[in-house]
Amino acid sequence: MPQPLRPMDESPALRFLLVGIALTFLGVVVGLPVVAVFVEALRKGFSAYAEGIMDPYALSAIRLTLLVAAIAVPFNLVFGVAASWAITKFDFWGKRFLTTLIDLPFSVSPVISGMIYVLLFGVHSALGSWLIDNNIEILFAVPGLVIATIFVTFPFVARELIPLMEEQGTEEEEAALLLGASGWQTFFSVTLPNIKWGLLYGVLLCNARAMGEFGAVSVVSGHIKGETNTIPLHVEILYNEYNFVSAFAVASLLTLLALVTLILKRIIEARTAHH
């Protein structure tokens, strides 16, 4: 006996068509390039692949990327928690402005934000010449990379936490204070456990972006091999030198990072769904 259609069910043909369009699109736009990265990287065998990654310049790019992320991510974690806490738990003058400002890196092209730092710290600005006089290197050095990365990635944690903390309100914190807990005790034993999964999620996205950032970093880096090249910049250089196998080999590391991030994201989502 044929089952009667429920109101929300479409005919099998239409369903097949819709699912087909979605899967084809994702396959072409996302799946194919991911496969292509690994195919290209392994085109000349595993030893060529390993050689591309073990190259001293590649290793230095990997080290630099890890260093930049290791500074930028904790910084944005602290900033994100502090900003979300301030925005959701207090009322203060300029709150709306701060909320809008947090979104700024999302709406500004990363290349432009890199340019702003070049203008700010460059030789032609007052600050830039003062820095040079005092022998402080920011532009075309590690500090510049860190600053640009922090700028591009700072909305991730705050954006994740603000709606979460807004939804949770302040009652549990008030209850903790009324029971005699100090501000720190309240934060670590009440607020943090409530936001930990959202926080982890934000950190994960922030980290993925920090390691993969190209535009802003490219402008402030100066592309000094072995010194100011991060992984994405190193990939570009290799590619422009027609060293495709090495370029794809190094790129495959970022692709792996993306895949690991996706898997962790799924795990976190499954965890939070239980709560």
Added chain:
Amino acid sequence: MAIHARNINKRFGPFVALKDVNLEVHTGELVALLGPSGSGKTTLLRIIAGLEFADSGTVYLDGDPMHDKDVRDRGVGFVFQHYALFKHMTVFQNVAFGLRVRPKDTRPSDEDIRDRVMKLLHLVHLDAFHNRYPQQLSGGQRQRVALARALAVEPKVLLLDEPFGALDAKIRKELRRWMRRLHDEMHITSLFVTHDQEEAMEVSDRVVVMSHGRIEQTGTPTEVWKQPKNAFVYDFLGNYNEFDGWKDNQGIVHLAETDMIEVNLPADAKKNAGWLGRYPEFSSLVGRVLPGLVESTPPVLPVQKKTVRKPTGGTPVKIYARPHEMWITKTPDKNHEYIAAKVVHINPAGPLIKLELERLGGQFLQVEVSQSVMDTYAVVKGDTLYVRPTETRVF
């Protein structure tokens, strides 16, 4: 420990939340702050707790001014409407929280904490649930955990913000009776906020009625029910019917309605029919509203004319009467003024039958009568009844 709030003022932007409020809760009392939403009752409670700050005025706990005291140092237990339990902690950890966050020198030992928490969980009948998480409990159980958690730090006063507001009707009744008993055992000074007049009446020693940031009346449940100070309190405490009336020069209140029934009697009716025949000394009261005087065996008399009564002197007033303070009959007598109204709905649930009546002018009346009155007159939907208030109130 007594609570005093003196000359409390609080505004939120242009909105005046509290206006010169003075409140006193004596040691060991259980007091209800009763009012509609927006009346300022929760704001007052939060100011006493230290969660909100008054623009001016001072809160005293046991005579000590609190304006420079931190929330943590006030010794106040607080219960939230939505429990505010720590979601990631078990019932045991929730109740123990207030003891565990104490600085080392005043923190009880782990065994002491265990003893105290289990004793409290026993008090709120949740011993068996100490390992559960809040989301594994029902609303009533959660609120009992919240209460145990508040009591664990041995507060000097207990403040409860709509503690039963999020629970369904049956659990609510059970829990408030239980809270009343608990208070009788512990005698901790308690102040609780509610918008439910029945709850306030049932639980508290005294009721504080608030509206628009002001205290309208303070008194025992009997006082506010029997002697409401103004129309707001009267209105807020229950349903009522409203009539136009006037107060004559002797201070006697009359009904002045446009759809009243007046009955023509035979000349000797006063001597023969009903109680007025037997008690002629009351005949001077004819035409007035007589509180509490009820004709028990009304004479069967024809309705002869409908007249319009208009005030002939004195001042116009509003007359109020509760639904159960209404006398109904199908056979009006000459001795009273009646209002004719048609039965549009009968709600038989409860100890009194609730009738909804529609007057000739289209206004509705609420009347509550006993089953025996319904039987006497065989009232069915669509009947025309003659109604008058037996108790009246004028503000």
